[in-house]
Amino acid sequence: MNILKSSLGILSLCLALSGQAQNKTIQNSSAIVNGNCGMCKKTIEKAAIAAKASNANWDADSKQITFQYDPTKTSEEAILKKIAQAGYDNQGFRAPDDVYTKLHECCLYDRDHETASKETVHHPQGQATEGHAKHAASGHNSESKPLDASFEAYIQVKNALTASDATAAANHAKTLQQQLEKVEMAKLGEKEHQVWMQVYKGLIKDAKAMANSKDLEKQRQSFTALSKQFISLAKSAQIQQPLYVLHCPMANGNSGAYWLSKEEAIKNPYFGSKMMNCGELKEKIQN
Numbered sequence: 519m520n521i522l523k524s525s526l527g528i529l530s531l532c533l534a535l536s537g538q539a540q541n542k543t544i545q546n547s548s549a550i551v552n553g554n555c556g557m558c559k560k561t562i563e564k565a566a567i568a569a570k571a572s573n574a575n576w577d578a579d580s581k582q583i584t585f586q587y588d589p590t591k592t593s594e595e596a597i598l599k600k601i602a603q604a605g606y607d608n609q610g611f612r613a614p615d616d617v618y619t620k621l622h623e624c625c626l627y628d629r630d631h632e633t634a635s636k637e638t639v640h641h642p643q644g645q646a647t648e649g650h651a652k653h654a655a656s657g658h659n660s661e662s663k664p665l666d667a668s669f670e671a672y673i674q675v676k677n678a679l680t681a682s683d684a685t686a687a688a689n690h691a692k693t694l695q696q697q698l699e700k701v702e703m704a705k706l707g708e709k710e711h712q713v714w715m716q717v718y719k720g721l722i723k724d725a726k727a728m729a730n731s732k733d734l735e736k737q738r739q740s741f742t743a744l745s746k747q748f749i750s751l752a753k754s755a756q757i758q759q760p761l762y763v764l765h766c767p768m769a770n771g772n773s774g775a776y777w778l779s780k781e782e783a784i785k786n787p788y789f790g791s792k793m794m795n796c797g798e799l800k801e802k803i804q805n
Contacts, residue, residue, distance in 0.1 A: 544572065547594050548584045551576060551601055551608040552627045561604050561625075569600035583608075616704035619711065626715065663756050664705040667697040668721075669778075672748055675728065676777055679741060679787035680794075684734040691728035691737070698722050709754040717747040738788050742775040749776055752803050763801040768793070776800070 551562055559576050566574035566585050570592035574585040587597060602611035605621045607629060671694035678686035698721050706714055724744040728737045752761050762779045769775035769788035777787055784797045
C-alpha cells in the first residue's frame with residue numbers, strides 16, 4: 519500500500535512538473551494593430567489563430583491585440599505578418615496596398631504613414647506588392663489610369679445634355695454607371711482613393727437616376743450633384759489631359775451649378791441652346 523501511495527505521489531509530481539514545463543513555453547504578447555470595427559476584430563483574430571497563436575483578442579478602442587503562442591510552433595513575427603497579410607497594418611508589418619483596398623468599406627482604417635518605413639509583407643503565395651514608400655515617391659502609376667473611362671463617360675453625358683438629348687443622356691449615364699461600378703480601387707492613387715471612398719456611392723446613385731429618366735430637367739438636376747462630385751474627384755485623380763471647371767449662375771433654380779469640360783469654351787449643359795454661352799470658366803485642373 520505504501521509503495522502504491524509513493525508511486526502515485528511520484529506520478530502526481532511528474533505531471534505537475536510537466537504541466538509547469540509546458541506553461542513556461544507559452545509566451546504572452548501584445549501589439550498595436552490598426553482597424554475599426556467588429557468585422558476587423560474577427561479577421562485580425564482569425565489571422566492570428568491561423569498563424570498558430572493559441573488565443574487572440576483584439577480591442578477596437580485601444581487598437582491592441584493580446585495573444586499567446588508556443589515559440590516551438592510559431593513566433594510573434596509570424597503572427598503579426600499573418601495579420602498584415604489579412605490587410606491590417608501593425609507595429610511590425612504593413613499590409614499589401616491591394617489587400618488593404620479590398621477590405622470592407624467600414625474596415626478601411628486611416629493608415630499611419632509611419633508604417634511606410636516598415637516592411638511591406640508579401641502575399642501568402644509569395645508575390646511581392648509595391649511598398650507604400652515607393653508608391654508615395656512616384657505619386658502614381660503612370661501606366662494605369664483607372665478613372666479615365668468614367669471621366670470620358672461623364673463628358674459624353676455632359677455633351678448629350680448640352681444637345682438637350684434626353685435619350686442620349688440616359689444611354690451615356692447608363693454607360694457611366696457601368697464604368698463607375700468597374701473601377702478597380704486597388705489601382706487608385708492614395709489621394710484619389712480617399713476622395714473616391716467619399717463620392718462613389720453618390721456618383722453611382724446620380725448616374726443611375728439619370729439613366730432611368732427621360733425627363734431632361736430631372737436629368738439636369740442629377741447632373742448638378744454628379745458634377746460636384748466629379749470635380750472633387752478630378753482634383754485628386756490621375757487624369758490624362760486637363761479638365762476645366764465651368765459655372766452657370768442661373769442653373770439649379772438660380773443657385774448656380776458647375777460642370778467639367780475638356781475645353782474652355784462655354785457650352786452650357788443646363789440650358790443647351792436656350793442659353794448656350796451662359797457661364798464662366800472657374801478653374802483648370804491639370805494633375
